[in-house]
Every structure is written in structure tokens, then in C-alpha cells.
Amino acid sequence: MNIKKDIKNLLVEKPLKLDCGKTISNFPLAYETYGSLNQKKDNAILIFHALTGDQFVTGINPITNKDGWWSYAVGPGKAIDTDKFFIICVNVIGGCMGSFGPSDLDQETQKIYGINFPVITINDMVNAQINLIDYFGIEKLFSVIGGSMGGMQVLQFVSNFPNRAKTAIPIACTSSHSAQNIALNELGRQAIASDSNWCDGDYIAKNSNPNKGLAVARMAAHITYLSKKGLQEKFGRKLQERDDLKFGFDADFQIESYLRYQGSVFVDRFDANSYLYITRAMDYFDLSRKFEGNLSKAFKDTKTKFFIISFTSDWLYPTQENKEIVIALNAIGADVGFVEIESDKGHDSFLLDVPEFLKALKNFLEKSY
Amino acid sequence: MNIKKDIKNLLVEKPLKLDCGKTISNFPLAYETYGSLNQKKDNAILIFHALTGDQFVTGINPITNKDGWWSYAVGPGKAIDTDKFFIICVNVIGGCMGSFGPSDLDQETQKIYGINFPVITINDMVNAQINLIDYFGIEKLFSVIGGSMGGMQVLQFVSNFPNRAKTAIPIACTSSHSAQNIALNELGRQAIASDSNWCDGDYIAKNSNPNKGLAVARMAAHITYLSKKGLQEKFGRKLQERDDLKFGFDADFQIESYLRYQGSVFVDRFDANSYLYITRAMDYFDLSRKFEGNLSKAFKDTKTKFFIISFTSDWLYPTQENKEIVIALNAIGADVGFVEIESDKGHDSFLLDVPEFLKALKNFLEKSY
Numbered sequence: 039m040n041i042k043k044d045i046k047n048l049l050v051e052k053p054l055k056l057d058c059g060k061t062i063s064n065f066p067l068a069y070e071t072y073g074s075l076n077q078k079k080d081n082a083i084l085i086f087h088a089l090t091g092d093q094f095v096t097g098i099n100p101i102t103n104k105d106g107w108w109s110y111a112v113g114p115g116k117a118i119d120t121d122k123f124f125i126i127c128v129n130v131i132g133g134c135m136g137s138f139g140p141s142d143l144d145q146e147t148q149k150i151y152g153i154n155f156p157v158i159t160i161n162d163m164v165n166a167q168i169n170l171i172d173y174f175g176i177e178k179l180f181s182v183i184g185g186s187m188g189g190m191q192v193l194q195f196v197s198n199f200p201n202r203a204k205t206a207i208p209i210a211c212t213s214s215h216s217a218q219n220i221a222l223n224e225l226g227r228q229a230i231a232s233d234s235n236w237c238d239g240d241y242i243a244k245n246s247n248p249n250k251g252l253a254v255a256r257m258a259a260h261i262t263y264l265s266k267k268g269l270q271e272k273f274g275r276k277l278q279e280r281d282d283l284k285f286g287f288d289a290d291f292q293i294e295s296y297l298r299y300q301g302s303v304f305v306d307r308f309d310a311n312s313y314l315y316i317t318r319a320m321d322y323f324d325l326s327r328k329f330e331g332n333l334s335k336a337f338k339d340t341k342t343k344f345f346i347i348s349f350t351s352d353w354l355y356p357t358q359e360n361k362e363i364v365i366a367l368n369a370i371g372a373d374v375g376f377v378e379i380e381s382d383k384g385h386d387s388f389l390l391d392v393p394e395f396l397k398a399l400k401n402f403l404e405k406s407y
Numbered sequence: 408m409n410i411k412k413d414i415k416n417l418l419v420e421k422p423l424k425l426d427c428g429k430t431i432s433n434f435p436l437a438y439e440t441y442g443s444l445n446q447k448k449d450n451a452i453l454i455f456h457a458l459t460g461d462q463f464v465t466g467i468n469p470i471t472n473k474d475g476w477w478s479y480a481v482g483p484g485k486a487i488d489t490d491k492f493f494i495i496c497v498n499v500i501g502g503c504m505g506s507f508g509p510s511d512l513d514q515e516t517q518k519i520y521g522i523n524f525p526v527i528t529i530n531d532m533v534n535a536q537i538n539l540i541d542y543f544g545i546e547k548l549f550s551v552i553g554g555s556m557g558g559m560q561v562l563q564f565v566s567n568f569p570n571r572a573k574t575a576i577p578i579a580c581t582s583s584h585s586a587q588n589i590a591l592n593e594l595g596r597q598a599i600a601s602d603s604n605w606c607d608g609d610y611i612a613k614n615s616n617p618n619k620g621l622a623v624a625r626m627a628a629h630i631t632y633l634s635k636k637g638l639q640e641k642f643g644r645k646l647q648e649r650d651d652l653k654f655g656f657d658a659d660f661q662i663e664s665y666l667r668y669q670g671s672v673f674v675d676r677f678d679a680n681s682y683l684y685i686t687r688a689m690d691y692f693d694l695s696r697k698f699e700g701n702l703s704k705a706f707k708d709t710k711t712k713f714f715i716i717s718f719t720s721d722w723l724y725p726t727q728e729n730k731e732i733v734i735a736l737n738a739i740g741a742d743v744g745f746v747e748i749e750s751d752k753g754h755d756s757f758l759l760d761v762p763e764f765l766k767a768l769k770n771f772l773e774k775s776y
Contacts, residue, residue, distance in 0.1 A: 058654035157654040217638040217662045221630045224663045227656065228626060228670070232619035234603055250601035257597060258627055261590045266722070269586040275693060283691055285427035285526040287596065287683060291690065293586045294593045301597070314656060321660065322652055324644060353635070353722070 044100035045136035046070060050169045057159040067170055068129040068136025069093050072112065073120035075174065082176045083118060085127045086184030086191035089316050090308055092135035093127045102307050110391045117400035123180065128167045132158045132316050134309035141242055141309050152311055153239035160323045164195040171202065178202055180407065185209035185388035186355065190323050193363065197325060197336040205406050209347045209388045212359040213333050214324040219354060222262055223317035226255035230310045239311055252310045253301030260300045265351035265384035269293065333366035344374040345402045347395065349387040375402065413469035414505035415439060419538045426528040437498040437505025438462050438539055441481065442489035451545045452487060454496040455553030455560035458685050459677055461504035462496045470504065471676050479760050486769035492549065497536045501527045501685050503678035510611055510678050521680055522608030529692045533564040540571065547573055549776060554578035554757035555724065559692050562732065566694060566705040574775050578716045578757045581728040582702050583693040588723060591631055592686035595624035599679045608680055621679045622670030629669045634720035634753035638662065702735035713743040714771045716764065718756040744771065
């Protein structure tokens with residue numbers, strides 16, 4: 039990994055004190071933009087990506103040569119309209135698409151960080167990204183938007199910078215990572231660490247690659263992104279290019295073949311240590327913790343207009359957890375809208391062609407602009 | 408593994424034609440019994456174990472020195488009362504507690520089977536077990552009972568032997584393994600196969616052990632046995648023997664520590680290849696397949712009295728899938744009772760101290776005897 043071609047970078051000189059206590063400076067922040075910033079600089083939207091996303095939101099991702107991860111939602115005339123808005127998306131720190139991460143060289147030791155990279159948090163991620171907003175000279179973003187871990191960054195951003203976003207759209211997320219979600223992330227981490235090619239995180243220096251463990255982590259996660267009903271309707275017990283069961287361990291069922299494929303393509307674009315670091319950041323996320331468990335206090339004095347979106351079949355970040363954010367905002371009289379979208383596509387709904395969702399997103403943005 | 412001390416065995420001489428086409432004979436069937444068979448031989452209950460269970464239902468398991476897996480339900484005066492009933496439980500073929508399985512020696516090649524062991528099915532499992540019932544001279548069992556994969560065996564048994572069980576209690580199961588459940592099993596299999604110590608299934612001969620992969624498989628499965636709500640109430644975001652986050656990859660959260668422990672103790676008692684074979688049998692289970700997709704036909708002419716039990720928070724074998732069995736039985740006028748038990752303990756509810764469940768089980772058995 040660590041492919042740097044076609045990647046825009048801002049070198050952040052200003053020191054950033056991380057939650058772990060360490061301070062970093064002169065670190066790269068890889069980003070992409072779409073559309074044009076207007077003269078008033080009031081049409082900028084900062085999109086935050088999820089666990090395995092990156093800055094290439096729409097169009098063709100120059101690294102993978104596949105569609106950007108939010109091509110359904112972002113583009114000319116789409117819900118997040120690049121003809122109207124200036125879109126910024128930053129690869130999170132800890133990531134592997136050009137921002138400061140565990141596959142970078144530690145200038146002090148001249149060794150690749152690996153698991154000597156500092157553990158980062160969602161708070162660290164957004165505190166890094168504000169540098170890019172300052173760099174563009176944007177006083178107030180029109181919106182901050184993200185799904186899943188992107189939604190956590192939305193919440194953290196508004197809490198940290200109450201005057202820097204006019205609107206905020208956290209989608210399919212939570213204000214506090216649940217025990218089940220910590221467990222699922224831990225499963226992924228253990229799958230990676232169990233691969234002997236992980237070499238205690240030192241695989242790059244050892245010219246090794248924990249691809250098998252990373253693929254298993256991805257398969258586990260992928261199951262959680264889909265709903266039971268959606269899987270049943272799409273795959274059921276359909277067989278994979280065969281008329282009958284083969285009584286062996288090859289992929290008899292389409293769902294098996296599909297999962298194996300998801301695992302195998304993922305390892306080509308993602309770094310195992312980044313997977314460890316980013317899942318850790320998600321698990322550490324508990325926005326109310328600094329506010330004596332009172333989530334409302336995280337948004338004290340906010341003037342931001344919120345629009346919160348959940349999906350009926352999302353069992354990873356169910357409606358209930360999204361509603362808790364709505365309740366906390368209502369409790370302080372904040373401007374907050376909420377919609378639960380009917381969808382069988384599970385947590386992945388926010389990434390897919392779910393017309394009711396895309397319409398709601400478009401309507402909110404257009405009416406708020 | 409393959410510990411044979413303290414294990415009762417029946418050597419089945421009679422050939423058994425497996426679904427895969429192969430025929431086996433002279434194979435061991437490891438079993439345990441509790442209580443006494445009465446003179447009329449009408450008080451016998453055959454209990455079927457689940458994926459990682461074994462024949463040691465209650466009391467102290469002589470291999471693990473821990474309580475048997477169904478100690479809450481089975482014992483003197485308990486729901487399945489060993490003072491009244493004669494309980495038989497057989498280690499499934501493909502298993503690793505003494506019955507014919509992949510860690511056995513292939514007499515033909517004088518090599519350990521490994522993945523040259525034939526792929527077995529739920530149908531094969533019950534067809535093997537009827538030999539033990541014949542051996543005891545039991546014409547008609549008072550009941551066949553099992554949860555999860557044990558419930559699938561209940562359904563298959565009654566379908567294959569419509570006159571051999573007076574009552575049947577399938578618990579927290581399905582008549583057809585769903586796409587999500589196939590996916591979850593495939594995840595476990597991939598975790599094992601990804602461990603380089605698996606050696607393509609030949610680890611015993613190579614004096615190796617895919618313990619890391621098997622532990623990951625177990626962790627994945629364990630998450631699915633519990634409910635989101637149950638995990639949240641039991642663990643939430645509680646820290647493991649520390650006052651604050653440590654900003655590392657050790658187990659900061661109790662749920663992480665708990666999962667790691669579940670993985671580590673499992674590998675001491677279970678064989679990785681057996682895990683592959685038994686999950687495969689579950690995935691292949693689709694009882695209506697031989698009956699043109701009509702589940703009712705699987706129970707044509709049944710005189711067995713059914714009692715079906717599901718749990719509200721079981722997302723692996725949800726109430727809906729259990730109800731489909733009820734509906735199929737009602738459609739042919741079979742005698743069928745059904746109860747959905749309120750519980751936050753997820754799929755594992757049937758193994759745990761859930762009083763309402765145990766009471767329902769006891770009542771049904773006592774009123775039917």
C-alpha cells in the first residue's frame with residue numbers, strides 16, 4: 039500500500055496534540071475535492087468517510103480504478119450536488135490512502151511505524167481535518183456529512199467546532215460504540231493479529247502481508263453491513279455455478295463465493311494496520327464521556343442545524359442509537375430533523391441506491407442552502 | 408484432541424449410506440446416558456447437541472471437567488428430569504468427542520482423515536444415531552429434543568422416523584439454513600483455513616494446530632449467540648481492570664477480554680476440522696428440499712406431538728424461522744404447540760438459566776408423559 043500518486047496532500051505543520059498524549063506535526067493529510075468553492079466560500083461541504091473509505095468520494099478512484107464509494111450520493115445533479123457545492127473529503131489519520139498512518143516512516147527511528155504509530159481517536163481525526171478547512175480559508179462549512187464512522191466524525195466536529203458548520207448530517211451512526219460493535223471490531227483485529235504474516239505489525243519491513251487475516255476481518259465486517267432479510271432475498275440458498283451440492287469445502291453457495299470475493303478484493307486496497315487503528319478509534323468513540331455522560335452537553339450552544347438519518351434494517355447502528363442523538367439535541371432545543379428510511383439493505387444502505395434516502399438528503403441540503 | 412478415555416462407544420457395524428454417496432460401516436458412535444430406562448422402555452429421551460456440544464449433557468464433563476452443556480435443563484428434578492427419564496445423547500458423526508470424525512484414522516490409507524473425511528449432513532447424523540436407539544431396544548422414544556443444530560436433528564429425525572418419537576421439541580432452530588447463517592459459518596471456516604497451521608487439514612499428522620484460526624472462528628460465533636441488548640447490559644463499555652483507556656491494542660474493554668477468553672478455552676476442547684464438517688452439515692440443512700420445497704411433506708403422516716420454542720432476542724434463528732415450522736405442521740393438522748420466550752440472552756438462551764423457558768419445557772414433558 040502507501041501509494042502516493044494521484045493523491046493531493048496538505049502537510050500540516052502546526053502541532054496537533056492527540057488524545058493519547060503524543061503530539062504530531064508536519065504530517066500529511068491526503069484529500070480530494072469536487073466542484074468549486076464560490077467567492078463567498080459558503081458552499082463547502084466536508085464529507086467524512088467510514089472505516090474502509092477514503093477521500094475519493096465520487097467519480098473514478100484513481101488508485102482502485104473503481105467508482106468512488108459515494109458515487110450514488112455525490113456528483114452533478116445528485117443529492118450532494120457537485121454543480122452547486124464544493125466537496126472536500128480527507129483520508130482520516132491512521133488511514134492508508136496518503137494521510138499520516140501506520141505504514142508511514144517514523145522520521146525519528148527511520149523505521150515504518152507499524153503498531154508504534156500512536157493510537158488515534160475520532161477526536162484526533164476531526165482536529166486534524168480542521169487544518170484543511172483553515173487552509174481553504176473556509177470560515178463556516180455549509181455542511182458536514184458522513185455515514186457510520188463518518189457520522190461519528192460529524193458529531194465530533196460539531197461538538198469541537200460549534201461555529202464551523204451551518205448544517206450537519208450524521209447518518210447511520212452512534213454517539214457511543216456499543217459492546218456488540220466493539221466485539222465485532224475486536225473480532226476483525228484478532229483475525230489480523232492471528233495471521234502469522236502480520237509479524238506483530240512489522241509486516242512491511244519484513245516484506246510480508248497478513249492478507250488472509252485481513253480478508254477474514256473484511257468478511258466478518260461485510261456480513262454486518264447487510265441485513266438478514268437482504269441477504270436472504272439476494273442470495274438465499276442459491277448455488278454457485280453448480281446444479282447440486284458438491285459435498286466439499288469449495289464455495290457451494292453464492293453467498294460463500296461472494297464473501298470470499300469481498301475479502302480478496304479488499305486486501306488489494308487496504309492496509310492491515312490501518313484496519314487495527316481505525317477500528318480502535320471507533321471503539322474508543324463515546325462522545326458523552328467528557329460531558330459526564332450527558333450527550334446534550336456535547337452540543338451546548340450549537341447553532342448547527344442537524345438532520346439525522348437511520349435505516350430500518352441497520353442492526354450495526356440501529357435507529358434506536360441514532361434516535362438517542364436526536365433526543366439529546368432536542369433536550370437543548372437544537373434544530374434537529376430526523377428520518378428513518380425503510381430499507382432491506384442494512385447498514386450499507388447509506389452507500390447504495392436507496393431513492394428515499396437520496397431524496398431526503400437532497401431535499402434537506404437544498405432547503406437549507 | 409481425540410481423547411477417548413471416559414467415553415462410551417457403540418461400534419456401528421451396519422453400513423450407513425451417507426448423502427454424499429459414500430458408505431461407512433464399523434464406525435464408533437460415542438454417547439452418554441443419564442437416568443434409567445424403565446421396563447416398558449417408554450421413558451427414553453434422545454437429546455441432540457448443537458455445533459460445539461457433545462454427549463456430556465449434564466453433571467461434570469469428564470473431558471473438560473466443567474459442567475455439561477445443558478446442566479440448567481437436565482438433571483434430577485430439572486425440566487428434563489433424570490429421575491423420571493432415561494436420557495441419551497450421542498456425539499454427532501463428524502464430531503471430536505469420540506464419534507467417527509475427521510481426526511480418526513482411515514483404516515484403508517492408515518492416515519488420519521483430515522479433510523478426506525466424507526462431508527456429512529444432518530440426515531447422516533440422525534441416521535447414524537438410530538442405531539443406538541435400536542441397540543437399546545427402544546421402539547419409541549418418549550421425546551427427541553435439541554436446540555440450534557440439535558433442533559435441526561429433531562426435525563430430521565421425526566421426518567426420517569415418523570413412528571419413533573412420541574414427542575419432539577425443536578428449540579431455537581430452522582428448517583433451512585439462511586444465507587446469513589451460511590455466511591457466518593463460512594466466516595468461521597475461512598478463519599480456520601487462513602491459519603497456516605491448518606496445513607490444508609493435515610495438522611494432526613504434521614504435529615501442528617490451527618488454534619489461532621479456530622479461536623477467531625469461535626469469537627465470531629460467540630458474538631452471534633448473544634443479543635445486542637444482552638451484550639450492552641452485561642458489558643457495555645466497561646473497562647477491563649483499568650481506570651482509563653490505554654491507547655493500545657490490549658483488551659481495554661471487558662467485552663474484548665471476554666471474547667479472547669472464549670476463543671482460548673474453546674481450542675482446548677474442539678477440533679478445527681470437526682468445526683468445518685459440522686458447520687458444513689448445518690449449511691446443507693434444508694429439510695424441504697427433498698419435498699419440492701414443501702416443508703409440510705417432510706412431516707406427512709407424523710403422529711408425533713411437537714412443541715416448538717423460540718426466543719425473542721435470538722437473531723441467528725429468529726422466531727420467524729421457528730414459526731415457519733409451526734405453520735408447516737399446522738398445515739397438515741399435526742399436533743403442535745409453540746411458545747416464544749421473552750429473553751435478552753439471544754440464541755444462547757436455550758443453554759442458560761431462563762426460568763420461563765425451563766418451566767415451559769418441564770410442563771410440556773410432564774403433561775405429555
